[in-house]
Amino acid sequence: MCGIYGIINDKNNQAATTVLEGLKKLEYRGYDSWGVVIIPENQQELKIDKHIGKIGDATTNLSQGSTALGHTRWATHGGVTDINAHPHLDCTKKLAVIHNGIVENYQEIKEELLKNKHQFVSETDTEVIAHLIEEKSKSKKINEAIFETFKLLRGSNAIAVLDFNSKTIIACRNGSPLVVGLGNNQYFLASDVPAFLKETNQVYFLNDGEAVVLSNSGVKLFDLETEKEKKLTPQILDWKLEDAEKSGFPHFLIKEIYEQLKTIPKTVSINEKTITQLASKIKSGYKVVLTGCGTASYCTLAAKYFFAKQGINAQSIPAYEFMPFSKFIDNKTLVFAISQSGETADTLIAVREAKKKGAEIVAVVNARGSTLERLADMVLSVGAGPEIAVVSTKAFTSQLSTLYLLTTAVKNNYEAGKEKIKNLSEILKDWLNPALINQLIDTAKMLMNEEHMYLIGKHLNYPATLEFALKIKETSYIHAEPFAAGELKHGVITLIQKGTPCFVLTSQDEVKDEVLSSAAELKARGGLIIGISPFESNEFDILIKTPDLGDLTIFPNIIVGQLLGYYLGVGRGADPDKPRNLAKSVTVK
Structure with missing residues (x-):
């Protein structure tokens, strides 16, 4: 759900800015809040800059430094506040933790740490990780303290820790994704490749039960169970930078x-x-x-x-x-x-x-x-x-x-x-030509102030209505409800009033006449009938014509929903790339 990005040996010595720009490429993973922590030059503790809200236009005034770590948050524990934003520090301000996942046993860990006089400032499950590592590092090496802490966490998690003393980023994975990027004397850690694709396509995807230590000299891979180093074999991705750009x-x-x-x-x-x-x-x-x-x-x-x-x-x-x-x-x-x-x-x-x-x-x-x-x-x-x-x-x-x-x-x-x-x-x-796009824009303008829409389809066009409706909901926040056409007579038709937008998805198939009959029923109750179809019909008040491709007509019928959702979302002031309350990868139950 959340986005993680860190760098060692930033070539411009502006690691905080580099991390911030990388996080912007991961904002689809969470955009409730964001934060960056850096090991600043000529200072004795970590420095953090974190805020609620989308990261798109954000800047940071953190000092120069070559090592930094950052996070975009999709909130699960604790409200959307600056304090709850990641990273989280320990009491000494020498350790910073960011986290993707849910620590199911964080309350019991927190209770033990409170007995040892640790001071908590947030409502999150993540902050307990920083303090538990701090506690364990009193008697163990930092790697060992982090590995042992991680193994005590219940749930699906990935953590990344920036340690001031060793100048390292240490990360562990169990269920939530992490990938290492190996650049030209620069080393990267992220939830997803687009964060650092500009710099390298040489990567290693961590498996569950693995950890990495990024330092000025390179990246080391560890088995969490044995805590022993293992061989890291990177791969080359065939992705191009333009694939992750607009x-x-x-x-x-x-x-x-x-x-x-x-x-x-x-x-x-x-x-x-x-x-x-x-x-x-x-x-x-x-x-x-x-x-x-x-x-x-x-x-x-x-x-x-x-x-x-x-x-x-x-x-x-x-x-x-x-x-x-x-x-x-x-x-x-x-x-x-x-x-x-x-x-x-x-x-x-x-x-x-x-x-x-x-x-x-x-x-x-x-x-x-x-x-x-x-x-x-x-x-x-x-x-x-x-x-x-x-x-x-x-x-x-x-x-x-x-x-x-x-x-x-x-x-x-x-x-x-x-x-x-x-x-x-x-x-x-x-x-997919300008005439179609103009028609879809005009349709979106007409429907922009509606709050309810209904869709019907049959056979292959039934799953098409489900996906079409989901695109409308995700992008524009309009209530769009899909039904199998045969369900109309079983209660659904009570929802139709004069002017209610009703999308009818059809194909040139054996059930065409049945679907048109259902469209006629909707029209008789006052519905505004919008046909998504390769053919014309008297039942349609508006026709958005799609190619006649037999079973494959499902593809253009769904693409109409994608495009209409996009133009409705833009027209209603929503962010079509980052809908509210959603994240790209749902890594928690």
Whole structure:
């Protein structure tokens, strides 16, 4: 949830400013507050600058120095205040701690520390970590004190500690992501690569149960259980700096929506070997279970329909509701776990439970080096590149395209599936034109002051309505509620009044007439009917026309929701990249 960034040996001796700029690239991980701590030149204690609010236009007046550590916060324990912002100091002001996660046993630790006269100034669970390290460092080396402290913390956590005396940054991981960057005599620690991608693409993703010590001379990797050093083998990422920049777009969200013109067809040229292997397993009788949270969950539901088209009875189970159904998992089950970040807590819990049952895990993931990737038996890396906006767009469509290709491979139509995705991408390029954008902007202006919208769809357009509605909610804070078209007669239609905006998502399919009949019912009750459709109909008051692509019409139908959500959010004064109360990676339960 939170963002962590630190540097050793800043080449400009402006480590605080460097960290602040890096944190701005991680703001999607949390933007309740931010803070930076530095080892200042010619001073005898750490100096901190921290504030509530978004970090976008922030500056810092911290002194010069080559080593600093910073944090962006998504609050879980303690209110959103300057005092509760990270970093947190110990009593001596020689140790500073930042933290991503929840310390489930912080109260009992705090009670013991209070008995030893430690002074607390915040309401957070994080501050106890600083004081516990201070207490242990009275009799142990700093590395040992930090490692022992971390092993006492219950829950999913990652911590980073800046130690004034040793001039080191020491970090530990259990469940929350950490990555080290190895530059030219500069060393970086972060929650995610974009923070330091400008300086290096040579990285090491920490595993659970590992720790690192960053010093002026380099980076050392440790096993937390044995506390012994182990070999650090970095990898080179193929990400480019421009992937994590706005590149002239006003927001990351709109940039990433347009990037789908490249990321969707890219799925055709990757994962072929793995897709072929998985198709073979499914044909041999393996059960298919798909799981994820939020947007990823809607991707699993859409994939369930794709599998059904090929005669495969796949199950879609939201990860947060996985446990009651885990009894049906066995060693002839493929569990597809879908996640943009690969760090979603509920998804990881579901995956670990499925592994206990003997299932083979398939990670359908975008971010590199994630926990999910390492837990999986097979990986479908969708290759969409860094997705900075909190609202997922290109990762979703790349995951859905990848799963579509798998379903075609199961029925020995993989090459034909590839051609359909290529054709989809070419048609999207022509369709996504200024006339469409102007129509969407006009529609957004018309709907800007609405507080309630409803959406209906059937078959593949049912998961499309779920994702479409989520984009509206996330970006504009408008209540957008999706329904299967058949639910209208079962109570839902009572919500419709004169002028109520009602989106009707359709395709040229066998249920087209049923959906139009439902649209007529909405219209008869006074609803304003907005068709998202490849065809015209008398039932539509407004038509936003999408290409006729058969089953793949789901892609443009959802992209309309992405774009409309973006323009509604901008028009209503929301930040489309960083919606209120949300963070990109939900690493806590």
